[in-house]
Amino acid sequence: MLAYRFIPGEPNPVPQQVPIPTPAAEEVLVKVLAAGVCHTDVGILTPGDMLNLWCASKSFTLGHEGAGIIAEIPASVASAFPNLKVGDYVAMWCGDACKKPACSVCAYGFTDLCTFDRLHGVGLDGTWAEYITLHASCVVPVPASPERIPPAVISAATDATLSPYHAMKTCCGVRPEHTVLCMGTGGLGLNGVAIAKKCLRARCVIACDTRQSAREDALAAGADYAVGPEELAGLVEEKKLVVDFAFDFVGIQATFDSCFAAIRPGGTIHVLGLGANAQQYQQLVAMSKNLTLKTSFWGARSDLAEVLQAIAEGTLQPKVDTRPMSEVVEVLDEMRAGRLQARVALIPEGAASASA
Numbered sequence: 259m260l261a262y263r264f265i266p267g268e269p270n271p272v273p274q275q276v277p278i279p280t281p282a283a284e285e286v287l288v289k290v291l292a293a294g295v296c297h298t299d300v301g302i303l304t305p306g307d308m309l310n311l312w313c314a315s316k317s318f319t320l321g322h323e324g325a326g327i328i329a330e331i332p333a334s335v336a337s338a339f340p341n342l343k344v345g346d347y348v349a350m351w352c353g354d355a356c357k358k359p360a361c362s363v364c365a366y367g368f369t370d371l372c373t374f375d376r377l378h379g380v381g382l383d384g385t386w387a388e389y390i391t392l393h394a395s396c397v398v399p400v401p402a403s404p405e406r407i408p409p410a411v412i413s414a415a416t417d418a419t420l421s422p423y424h425a426m427k428t429c430c431g432v433r434p435e436h437t438v439l440c441m442g443t444g445g446l447g448l449n450g451v452a453i454a455k456k457c458l459r460a461r462c463v464i465a466c467d468t469r470q471s472a473r474e475d476a477l478a479a480g481a482d483y484a485v486g487p488e489e490l491a492g493l494v495e496e497k498k499l500v501v502d503f504a505f506d507f508v509g510i511q512a513t514f515d516s517c518f519a520a521i522r523p524g525g526t527i528h529v530l531g532l533g534a535n536a537q538q539y540q541q542l543v544a545m546s547k548n549l550t551l552k553t554s555f556w557g558a559r560s561d562l563a564e565v566l567q568a569i570a571e572g573t574l575q576p577k578v579d580t581r582p583m584s585e586v587v588e589v590l591d592e593m594r595a596g597r598l599q600a601r602v603a604l605i606p607e608g609a610a611s612a613s614a
Contacts, residue, residue: 260607261319261387262586269303270587271320271386279383279391284338286394287330288348292409292580292603293385294323295589296417296445297532302380303590308535313381321386322379323603324350325412327404328397329389339394347404348397349412349566350385351559352378370424370556385413386583388606398562401570410578410603411569414445417556418601419565419576422450422505424557425528426458427564430503437462439504441517443476443484445601446530447507449576455480456573462499466490466516471599475577487516494520501525509533518543526550578603 259278262271281287299320301309328346335342354376355361355369363371378384378392400412426432438454440447443465454460465476465484473484485493494501502525504517509531517527518539527549529537544551557565568574581589583604592598 259388261383262321262583263317263319263386264302264313265317266314269305270590271303276319276387278389281330281332281335281391283332284335284393284395285332285391286328286335286342286397288324288326288350288390288392288397289329289609290324290326290385290388290390290606291404291609292325292413292605293321293583294413294417295586295593295602295604296323297593298322298380300590300593301532309380316381318379318381319383319385319387319390320379321384321604322352322377323413323417324352324385324390325400325409325416326350326390331394335394341399342394342397346397347400347402349400349416349562350378350390350392351396351398351416351562352384352392353556354378354393354396367558370558386586386604388608396559398559398566400566407569408578409609410580410605411576412566413603414576414578414601415565415569416562418445419449419453419569419574420557420562421530421554422446422507423453423457423565424561425505425530425554426450426453426503428558428561429552429554430526430528432458432460432503434459434461436460436502437464437500439464439466439501439517439520440476440481441466441504441506441513442508442531443467443472443481444507444598447505448472448475448479448600449574450505450507451476451481452479452574452576455482457568464490464493464499464501475599479577487512490516490520503528505530507531509537511537514539518549521547521549523547524549526552528552528554530554577601580605583607
């Protein structure tokens with residue numbers, strides 16, 4: 259099969275013919291119908307980036323977002339996971355938490371953190387290929403058919419929707435009485451707007467982005483206000499808004515500073531974006547506002563099941579564009595240049611009819 263792989267020292271994925279993988283114990287083989295592209299992929303391919311340094315010693319197939327059809331289930335898996343069958347339409351939770359009682363993160367429920375060194379597409383072979391093998395517990399049945407919910411949408415849900423959902427609901431506990439700021443409304447942030455407003459019923463959602471088109475998309479997704487960074491302070495003052503949670507979906511110093519300025523005393527800034535390796539803040543100023551600074555990584559499998567249900571019910575409608583997988587380098591270049599208007603899912607050759 260054709261796979262697009264990370265090769266140490268190469269700035270872009272390298273297309274290679276590799277064998278179709280054979281499921282090992284407790285694994286299933288999934289035919290990939292759509293595979294998402296993420297800023298994490300850009301980081302892996304960027305020399306000097308922390309992700310690149312982390313992955314620099316190995317070669318692997320990229321892609322940590324995916325949707326597909328189960329193509330093979332070994333007999334041992336069929337008996338252990340009787341709810342799975344060949345032909346099932348599934349989302350891919352691309353980690354493989356050990357779930358051992360002695361695990362210092364699984365014991366506290368942080369199964370997403372247990373995947374740091376076992377994440378498909380970030381060290382292990384991922385979804386930018388025609389097939390992938392995963393542990394049977396890492397496929398999540400989609401409560402709809404590919405015709406009703408396209409694979410591209412499900413693929414994006416496995417990270418671009420899952421990550422803000424996990425941050426907002428599981429980590430921060432956003433509730434209807436809260437006012438939420440979404441800083442940056444690209445792939446993750448646009449989903450964040452919809453999650454805050456439509457799933458968690460936040461009283462007020464403020465979207466902030468430098469691009470007019472992104473602000474318009476945010477309003478369509480449910481934002482009460484959508485402004486540029488230079489207008490944010492004036493909006494908060496004019497409307498007497500009290501920002502309880504500020505979610506930084508960009509992760510650079512400028513966006514972090516904007517969140518810092520807008521958040522109320524006792525509020526929470528939660529950083530999801532990986533636009534820079536670090537941000538700085540003045541401890542005394544943070545102390546004077548009694549702020550909570552938080553981060554999170556990805557999301558749990560249980561969160562993904564809830565996300566899929568929200569999509570099936572129509573509560574969430576992620577915006578996703580599709581491209582042939584052969585155009586992955588062009589997509590990455592557009593992402594690097596900030597030209598993408600929505601999340602992009604790659605469609606492997608031969609899967610286009612199934613994802614239409």
